[in-house]
Amino acid sequence: xxxxxxxxxxxxxxxxxxxxxRVIIDNLDLSVNQGEMISLLGPSGxxxxxxxxxxAGFLTVDAGKITVAGExxxxxxxxKRPSAMVFQNYALWPHMxxxxxxxxxxxxxxxxxxxxxxxxEAALSLVNLMHHKDSRPGQISGGxxxxxxxxxxxIQEPNVLLLDEPLSNLDAKLREKVREDIRQxxxxxxxxxxxxxxxxxxxxxxxxxxxxxxxxxxxxxxxxHELYNAPATEYVATFIGSLNRFEGDLVNGVxxxxxxxTGIRPEDLTLNSQAVEGSHPGVVELIIPRGHFxxxxxxxxxxxxxxxxxxxxxxxxxxxxxxxxxxxRYLNGKLVV
Amino acid sequence: xxxxxxxxxxxxxxxxxxxxxxxxxxxxxxxxLGLHAFAVxxxxxxLYPSGFTMRWWSKVFLDSAxxxxxxxxxxxxxxxxxxxMVICLPAAYAAxxxxxxxxxxxxxxxxxxxxxxxxxxxxxxxxxxxxxNLMETFAGVVIIQLLxxxxxxxxIPAAAFAAVPKNLEEAARDAGxxxxxxxxxxxxxxxMPGILVAIVMSFLASFDEAQGTYLVGAPGIxxxxxxxxxxxxxxxxxxxxxxSILLAIPSVLLLGLARKHIMGGQLAEGFQLK
Numbered sequence: 001x002x003x004x005x006x007x008x009x010x011x012x013x014x015x016x017x018x019x020x021x022r023v024i025i026d027n028l029d030l031s032v033n034q035g036e037m038i039s040l041l042g043p044s045g046x047x048x049x050x051x052x053x054x055x056a057g058f059l060t061v062d063a064g065k066i067t068v069a070g071e072x073x074x075x076x077x078x079x080k081r082p083s084a085m086v087f088q089n090y091a092l093w094p095h096m097x098x099x100x101x102x103x104x105x106x107x108x109x110x111x112x113x114x115x116x117x118x119x120x121e122a123a124l125s126l127v128n129l130m131h132h133k134d135s136r137p138g139q140i141s142g143g144x145x146x147x148x149x150x151x152x153x154x155i156q157e158p159n160v161l162l163l164d165e166p167l168s169n170l171d172a173k174l175r176e177k178v179r180e181d182i183r184q185x186x187x188x189x190x191x192x193x194x195x196x197x198x199x200x201x202x203x204x205x206x207x208x209x210x211x212x213x214x215x216x217x218x219x220x221x222x223x224x225h226e227l228y229n230a231p232a233t234e235y236v237a238t239f240i241g242s243l244n245r246f247e248g249d250l251v252n253g254v255x256x257x258x259x260x261x262t263g264i265r266p267e268d269l270t271l272n273s274q275a276v277e278g279s280h281p282g283v284v285e286l287i288i289p290r291g292h293f294x295x296x297x298x299x300x301x302x303x304x305x306x307x308x309x310x311x312x313x314x315x316x317x318x319x320x321x322x323x324x325x326x327x328x329r330y331l332n333g334k335l336v337v
Numbered sequence: 338x339x340x341x342x343x344x345x346x347x348x349x350x351x352x353x354x355x356x357x358x359x360x361x362x363x364x365x366x367x368x369x370l371g372l373h374a375f376a377v378x379x380x381x382x383x384l385y386p387s388g389f390t391m392r393w394w395s396k397v398f399l400d401s402a403x404x405x406x407x408x409x410x411x412x413x414x415x416x417x418x419x420x421x422m423v424i425c426l427p428a429a430y431a432a433x434x435x436x437x438x439x440x441x442x443x444x445x446x447x448x449x450x451x452x453x454x455x456x457x458x459x460x461x462x463x464x465x466x467x468x469x470n471l472m473e474t475f476a477g478v479v480i481i482q483l484l485x486x487x488x489x490x491x492x493i494p495a496a497a498f499a500a501v502p503k504n505l506e507e508a509a510r511d512a513g514x515x516x517x518x519x520x521x522x523x524x525x526x527x528x529m530p531g532i533l534v535a536i537v538m539s540f541l542a543s544f545d546e547a548q549g550t551y552l553v554g555a556p557g558i559x560x561x562x563x564x565x566x567x568x569x570x571x572x573x574x575x576x577x578x579x580x581s582i583l584l585a586i587p588s589v590l591l592l593g594l595a596r597k598h599i600m601g602g603q604l605a606e607g608f609q610l611k
Contacts, residue, residue, distance in 0.1 A: 057511075091507065094527070152508075
């Protein structure tokens with residue numbers, strides 16, 4: 001933690017928002033380093049978009065403080081905040097050309113014509129859209145529209161870049177490319193960035209850190225690696241990736257009745273045709289091809305387990321031996337180390 | 338196969354015949370009107386006019402009463418539209434953008450003036466006008482014509498304002514624009530097609546208004562439609578034909594202009610209660 005706001009790109013303290021009599025965000029804290037890219041990840045209704053809209057200034061806060069690069073912006077309107085947003089559906093103005101859309105923030109600032117043109121061309125080159133500068137938003141593809149929205153945000157030279165579900169309107173193929181493009185651009189410009197997404201793959205692959213949200217609170221805020229390998233709460237463990245979840249304890253490789261909740265990732269299970277040390281016998285019930293791996297469901301005496309296996313796939317009904325390499329243990333929803 | 342083809346052919350002939358008759362029914366009177374405007378004389382049982390002339394046109398333009406009526410119409414209608422915009426557009430914005438108590442009642446209430454026989458409403462207003470000394474005044478005519486424009490100038494722009502996506506405004510706010518700048522550069526611009534349609538419809542409503550204008554304006558102030566009454570009685574029918582062609586010109590021009598790209602959808606959109 002830095003002091004005197006010297007290094008924090010964005011800081012949310014004790015944020016609270018009540019909408020329609022319901023507490024949407026409750027006492028939310030979040031500190032984002034300068035130049036860091038983070039995701040707010042969660043199911044719809046978890047409050048991630050509300051949080052983003054409070055950062056942007058479209059929603060006032062009911063309590064708490066928002067600081068951008070050391071400056072308290074809580075009381076400022078969206079026009080006065082040093083943040084720029086890329087909207088989910090891009091929100092390009094249909095009555096203006098691409099160049100005019102991108103130039104708008106500069107025009108509002110009262111920048112000279114020559115300087116504006118230069119900056120607009122630089123911004124459009126950055127997103128490879130110079131050839132479309134005189135097109136209308138309605139004439140270009142969704143991916144191109146998104147790049148225009150990005151250029152319009154970046155030209156404001158914001159301290160914080162806000163992206164609301166930036167990839168959700170793109171088709172699957174394009175999504176991966178745009179994801180990488182955004183990440184590269186963000187790294188190059190060193191701009192503090194907050195992404196809102198409900199797609200865990202997107203969040204894990206693009207972010208330095210991910211804040212998993214649930215019911216208006218942050219369940220865990222850490223690196224993608226930590227999030228996956230040491231989920232702090234049972235909620236995070238089940239939300240991120242796949243999980244075999246059992247009410248009970250793991251004793252000598254067997255699930256037994258107990259006070260804890262045990263979680264095992266499908267890839268942390270071994271599938272053997274012969275008995276090996278620590279493995280227990282079971283029967284293959286179901287095999288689901290999942291592309292580059294198979295999901296194998298094995299019924300053991302203690303539990304039914306889902307296993308991800310990529311080679312030596314047994315047949316349905318075969319007798320196998322399943323070993324457990326690693327497990328997570330939760331008490332009252334919290335990770336027990 | 339042959340039978341089916343035949344019946345198809347027959348039904349097609351029937352449809353074409355129907356369309357032809359309909360065209361005659363609709364366009365026939367206009368054609369008759371057009372011929373009359375240039376006819377020296379044309380009476381039953383003559384099949385053709387006895388000759389063609391421009392006399393009636395010069396008569397209309399040289400007659401001071403008729404010229405005054407044309408001038409009045411061309412002055413009053415734009416003023417009515419302007420005042421209607423000043424009064425109704427803010428109300429349309431409120432109705433389209435804000436959800437206040439009684440919004441629907443307000444919007445439907447605007448139709449009340451259209452749901453009674455207008456002449457009764459005008460008669461009642463006339464008694465008020467006598468008290469306020471508005472009879473036979475310019476202001477009196479403007480006010481009476483305003484009534485007919487309100488529906489257009491509130492409903493259509495309200496729908497146009499409501500149709501502007503909120504996030505387009507938010508994006509402009511985010512880009513640093515003040516609320517007023519956002520309204521000026523984004524909201525108003527995007528609602529403009531709807532507002533243009535409302536202007537056209539209001540202009541036509543005002544330009545064609547005769548009942549109220551006659552009741553309130555005559556005999557001091559005549560506009561083109563009210564002048565028609567005396568024309569029919571006091572002039573040869575050819576003059577009336579010329580005059581009604583003149584009266585139709587602005588309507589045809591404006592509707593043609595508006596229809597080109599904005600009309601249909603905006604009008605239909607305009608009269609939906611959301």
